[in-house]
Amino acid sequence: MAYNLLKGKRGIITGALDANSIAWKVAEKVSEEGASIVLTNAPIAMRFGDINKLAEKTKSQVIPADATDVDDLTNLFNKSQEILGGKIDFVLHSIGMSVNIRKNIPYVESNYDYFMKGIDVSAMSLHKMLSVAMKLDAMNEWGSVVALTYMAAQRTFPFYTDMADIKAMLESITRSFGYHYGKQKKVRVNTISQSPTKTTAGTGIKGFEDFFNYADALSPLGNASADACADYCVTLFSDLTKMVTMQNLYHDGGYSFTGVSSEIMQKFQS
Numbered sequence: 001m002a003y004n005l006l007k008g009k010r011g012i013i014t015g016a017l018d019a020n021s022i023a024w025k026v027a028e029k030v031s032e033e034g035a036s037i038v039l040t041n042a043p044i045a046m047r048f049g050d051i052n053k054l055a056e057k058t059k060s061q062v063i064p065a066d067a068t069d070v071d072d073l074t075n076l077f078n079k080s081q082e083i084l085g086g087k088i089d090f091v092l093h094s095i096g097m098s099v100n101i102r103k104n105i106p107y108v109e110s111n112y113d114y115f116m117k118g119i120d121v122s123a124m125s126l127h128k129m130l131s132v133a134m135k136l137d138a139m140n141e142w143g144s145v146v147a148l149t150y151m152a153a154q155r156t157f158p159f160y161t162d163m164a165d166i167k168a169m170l171e172s173i174t175r176s177f178g179y180h181y182g183k184q185k186k187v188r189v190n191t192i193s194q195s196p197t198k199t200t201a202g203t204g205i206k207g208f209e210d211f212f213n214y215a216d217a218l219s220p221l222g223n224a225s226a227d228a229c230a231d232y233c234v235t236l237f238s239d240l241t242k243m244v245t246m247q248n249l250y251h252d253g254g255y256s257f258t259g260v261s262s263e264i265m266q267k268f269q270s
């Protein structure tokens with residue numbers, strides 16, 4: 001059921017690779033809620049992803065942009081304003097990639113070139129996006145930027161390797177830039193800390209399936225789905241959350257504040 005919460009708003013959605021992507025669900029939901037959007041992804045992702053199907057479904061255009069490239073991002077914000085006919089009201093940063101994870105390299109043996117690449121793609125890209133948007137004055141007052149993160153930024157999850165440190169940086173950029181953008185233009189910047197979700201990036205992590213089941217058994221509400229995450233994004237892009245900024249918001253069915261569940265206790269019964 002749609003509520004027209006984003007009627008007349010213009011947004012940019014990054015990171016929709018295929019129908020499992022969290023960004024895919026967000027693109028669908030924000031369109032249902034009345035927003036007009038532009039989709040973007042890395043030029044290389046265009047070749048093996050399904051983004052054009054999503055563009056057709058949401059009646060949106062696709063602008064390729066490598067999120068590490070300031071020129072690409074400048075083009076993205078300029079063209080999006082042209083296509084959508086005005087300044088941007090919301091941006092979803094849904095970009096994550098670690099070469100160390102892809103290559104199964106243990107955390108203590110991290111390759112530093114890969115580490116730097118992960119930082120650039122998954123954290124610094126948010127800074128670059130916000131900085132480009134600010135320089136171009138591309139956002140409307142009370143605009144909203146949401147980036148997706150994971151709780152490994154606060155607590156250790158050994159399989160998450162360098163992405164844990166990278167997500168901590170992403171959350172820090174959210175606070176630091178959120179301050180400046182709030183002061184300058186009342187633009188708010190938040191992260192959503194999402195449950196494990198079965199996507200290309202998620203399932204690329206070693207032992208993901210086992211951990212997904214563990215998190216589901218620990219969380220009183222179970223794992224939050226990509227669809228539920230998209231609903232949460234809609235609220236943060238809407239005018240109903242105007243005073244929320246610089247926050248890391250857990251969207252995890254209660255996982256982050258649960259010590260143990262009865263299901264897990266049962267497995268250790270003597």
Ligand SMILES: NC(=O)c1ccc[n+]([C@@H]2O[C@H](COP(=O)([O-])OP(=O)(O)OC[C@H]3O[C@@H](n4cnc5c(N)ncnc54)[C@H](O)[C@@H]3O)[C@@H](O)[C@H]2O)c1
Pocket residue numbers: 014015016017018020021022023041042045065066067068093094095096097121148149150193194195196197198199200201202203
């Ligand atoms: N899946 C999970 O369990 C989970 C949990 C918490 C947070 N997240 C976060 O959600 C976000 C979205 O991931 P997802 O799970 O939907 O997986 P996904 O693989 O569908 O999305 C990741 C996206 O990042 C894009 N990307 C990679 N490099 C890029 C670059 N240089 N420029 C532009 N785009 C680039 C990919 O093309 C892809 O579309 C990520 O930040 C991820 O860390 C995922």
